[in-house]
Amino acid sequence: MSGMKKTTEKNLMVFSGRAHTQLAAEVVEQLGTELVPTSAYEFANSEIYVRYEESVRGSDAFVIQSHTAPVNEWIMEHLIMVDALKRASAKRITVVMPFYGYARQDKKHRGREPISARLMADLFKTAGADRLITVDLHADQIQGFFDGPVDHLMALPILADYVKKQYPRQKLAVVSPDAGRIKVAERWSARLGGAPLAFIHKSRRTDRPNETVANRVVGDVKGRMCVLVDDMIDTGGTIVNATEALMAEGAAGVIVAATHAILSDPAVDRLKNSSATEVIVTNTLPLPAGSEFDKLTCLSIAPLISRAIKEVFEDGSVTSMFDGHA
Numbered sequence: 001m002s003g004m005k006k007t008t009e010k011n012l013m014v015f016s017g018r019a020h021t022q023l024a025a026e027v028v029e030q031l032g033t034e035l036v037p038t039s040a041y042e043f044a045n046s047e048i049y050v051r052y053e054e055s056v057r058g059s060d061a062f063v064i065q066s067h068t069a070p071v072n073e074w075i076m077e078h079l080i081m082v083d084a085l086k087r088a089s090a091k092r093i094t095v096v097m098p099f100y101g102y103a104r105q106d107k108k109h110r111g112r113e114p115i116s117a118r119l120m121a122d123l124f125k126t127a128g129a130d131r132l133i134t135v136d137l138h139a140d141q142i143q144g145f146f147d148g149p150v151d152h153l154m155a156l157p158i159l160a161d162y163v164k165k166q167y168p169r170q171k172l173a174v175v176s177p178d179a180g181r182i183k184v185a186e187r188w189s190a191r192l193g194g195a196p197l198a199f200i201h202k203s204r205r206t207d208r209p210n211e212t213v214a215n216r217v218v219g220d221v222k223g224r225m226c227v228l229v230d231d232m233i234d235t236g237g238t239i240v241n242a243t244e245a246l247m248a249e250g251a252a253g254v255i256v257a258a259t260h261a262i263l264s265d266p267a268v269d270r271l272k273n274s275s276a277t278e279v280i281v282t283n284t285l286p287l288p289a290g291s292e293f294d295k296l297t298c299l300s301i302a303p304l305i306s307r308a309i310k311e312v313f314e315d316g317s318v319t320s321m322f323d324g325h326a
Contacts, residue, residue, distance in 0.1 A: 010060050010313065011058060011059045011060060012031070012033060012059070012060050012062070012309075012313050013036050013056055013059040013060065013061050013062070013090075014027065014028050014031065014033060014034075014035055014036065014061075014062045014064065014309070015035065015036050015038060015052070015061060015062065015063045015064065015081060015085070016035050016038070016063075016064045016065070017040070017063070017064065017065035017074060017077045017078050017081060018040055018074075018077065019065050019066050019067070019068050019074040019077070019078075019286070020064075020065070020066040020068060020098070020283075020285065020286045022283070022286065023064070023066065023098065023283055023284075023286070023300075023301070023302060023305075024064045026300060026302035026306075027064060027302045027305050027306045027309070028306075029302075030302055030303060030306035030307075031306045031309060031310060036052055036053070036054060036056070037052070037053035037054065038050060038051070038052050038053065038081075039051050039053060040077065046073075048073070048076055048077050048080055049080075050077065050080050050081050050084050051084065052084060052085075052088065055088070056085055056088045056089070056090045057088065057089040057090070058089065058090070058091045059090050059091060060090075060091060060092050060094075060313055061085050061090040061091075061092065061093045061094065062094045062096055062133075062309050062312075062313075063078065063081050063082055063085065063093065063094070063095055063096060064096040064097075064098070064305075065077065065078040065081070065095075065096070065097060066097065066098045066099045066284060066285050066286070067097060067099050067100065067101030067102075068099065068262075068285045068286055069262075069264070069288075071101045071102075074101075075101050075120070075123075078095070078097070078124075079123055079124065079127045080127075082095060082124060082127040082128050082129050083127045083128060085128065086127070086128030092130050092131070093128055093129050093130050093131070094129070094130065094131040094132070094133060094309075094312060095124050095129040095131070095132050095133070096132075096133045096134075096305060096309070097132065097133070097134050098134070098135045098284035098285070098301060098305060099134075099135070099260050099262075099284045099285050100117070100120065100134045100137055100138075100142065101120060102116040102117050102119070102120050103117050103137055103138035103139065103142060104117075104138050105117050106118075106138060106139040106141065106142055107139075109206055110206065117138075117139075117142050117145060118142075118145045120145075121142070121145035121146040121147075122145075124146070125146060125147055125148065129146075129148070130148055130149075131148055131149045131150070131151070131312065132146050132148070132149070132150045132151070133150075133151045133153065133305070133308050133309070133312070134150065134151070134152060134153065135152075135153045135154070135155055135259060135260075135282075135284050135301060135304070135305070136152075136153070136154060136155055136156075136231045136259040136260065136284075137152055137231075138231055138232070140152070151308055151312065151318045153304050153305070153308055153318075153321075154187075154322060155259040155282050155284070155301060155304065156184070156187055156188060156191060157191065157322070158282065158299050158301065158303075158304060159229075159257045159259070159280055159282070159299065160188055160191040160192060160257075161191075162280060162297070162299055163192065163227055163255060163257060163280070164191075164192060166278075167225055167255065170224075170225040170252070171223065171224045171225060171252070172192055172195040172224060172225050172226075172227055173195055173196050173197070173198055173219070173220075173221050173224040173225070173226050173227070173251075174188045174189045174192060174195050174196070174197050174198070174226075174227050174229060175197075175198045175199060175200065175217075175219070175221065175226045175227065175228045175229070175242070175246060175254075176197070176198075176199040176200070176229065176230075177199075177200050177202070177228060177229075177230050177238055177239060177242045178199065178200060178201075178202055178238075179199055179201060181199075181229070181230065181231075182197070182199055184229060184231070185197050185199065185229055188227065188229050188257075192227070195227070196219065196220065196224075197219060198217060198218060198219025198220065198221050198226070198246075199217075199218050199219060200215050200216070200217060200218070200242045200245060200246075201215070201216045201217075201218050202215050202216075202238070202241075202242075211237065215241050215242060215244075215245040216245070217245050217246060217249045221246055221249050221250065221251045222249065222250040222251070223250060223251075223252055224251060224252055225251070225252050225253045225254075225255060225277070226246045226251045226252075226253070226254045226255070227255045227257055228242055228243060228246065228254055228255065228256050228257065228276075229257050229258070230256075230257075230258045231258065231259050231260060232258055232259065232260035232261075232262055233256070233258045233260070233261055233262060233263060233267060233271070233279075233281065234262040234263075234264050234267065235264050235265070235266065235267050235270070236263070236266070236267035236268075236270040236271050236274075237270065239256055239258070239271070239274075239276075240270045240271065240274045240276075243256065243274050243275055243276050244274065244275060247275045253275075253277040254275060254276050254277060255276070255277055255278050255280065256271070256276050256278070256279040256280065257280045257281075258279075258280075258281050259281070259282050259284060259301075260281070260282075260284050260285055261281035261282070261283075261284075261285055261287060261291075261298070262285060263287065263288050263291050267291075268288075268290075268291045268293060271293070271295065271296070272293045272294075272295065276295060277295070278295050278296075278297060279295050279296050279297070280297045280299065281296070281297070281298050281299070282298065282299050282300070282301040283298050283299070283300055283301055283302075284301050304321075307321060308321065
């Protein structure tokens with residue numbers, strides 16, 4: 001044994017896929033480290049190849065990738081990165097997905113449908129993930145789909161504190177775009193000093209994706225600046241319809257606050273031309289090219305993710321980051 005040196009020092013290594021390198025760069029800067037050099041490219045038939053340029057043996061590895069469009073490509077790259085780490089003897093692999101692809105397919109609405117959010121968890125487990133860090137899942141139960149620890153971070157403090165600072169003297173109301181997200185709206189209300197709650201009663205078409213039909217405001221929003229909160233903005237239809245319904249009910253204005261800015265067409269045009277005062281999002285996803293517009297404010301999620309990575313690496317408590325509200 002005399003010739004062997006026992007090392008107890010842990011080794012933090014952070015890796016990034018190519019989907020959202022800007023966010024990964026911000027995260028490592030806050031951690032005071034650097035991304036591990038990685039070569040990644042496509043073969044002629046579009047298969048993905050990944051190789052790390054330095055040893056990862058025994059490391060505490062964190063692999064960051066946001067599942068932005070083209071979603072399937074970036075998920076596959078993420079899986080391949082995890083597999084490469086496992087085969088190169090990383091000690092622990094934590095998958096950091098600021099946006100969890102397929103999170104909307106979390107249950108069966110009709111027969112013969114998949115539960116793709118569960119399949120995603122299984123794929124990452126099979127690839128070799130020990131742990132997941134993600135932000136604002138579409139449905140809380142997805143945490144239970146992964147067999148291992150899941151740190152479910154919330155962008156709410158970042159978004160709500162910005163609203164408090166920007167609109168200090170407004171009479172606010174917190175509005176959920178549907179009855180199912182009332183719990184999130186309640187957390188917002190508490191953060192904004194007990195602002196009253198309202199929600200939009202809507203019926204969704206099961207045969208057409210991204211489409212809702214009727215909107216009715218439940219709750220008093222007259223004369224109030226409404227903070228319309230959701231986990232994501234995809235095509236923008238739901239949010240814009242809700243905004244117009246609130247204005248029709250006599251709201252003083254509408255601030256849209258959402259964690260994930262997917263912004264598929266025609267979201268940008270819809271939001272730009274809507275009655276919304278401001279649209280506040282985070283950078284869990286890269287903003288699509290040309291999607292910046294005057295009313296759009298993008299806040300960085302990097303401080304939240306880097307802090308979670310630090311807590312996990314140091315065996316601290318991620319829950320403590322949320323004052324016990326995690």
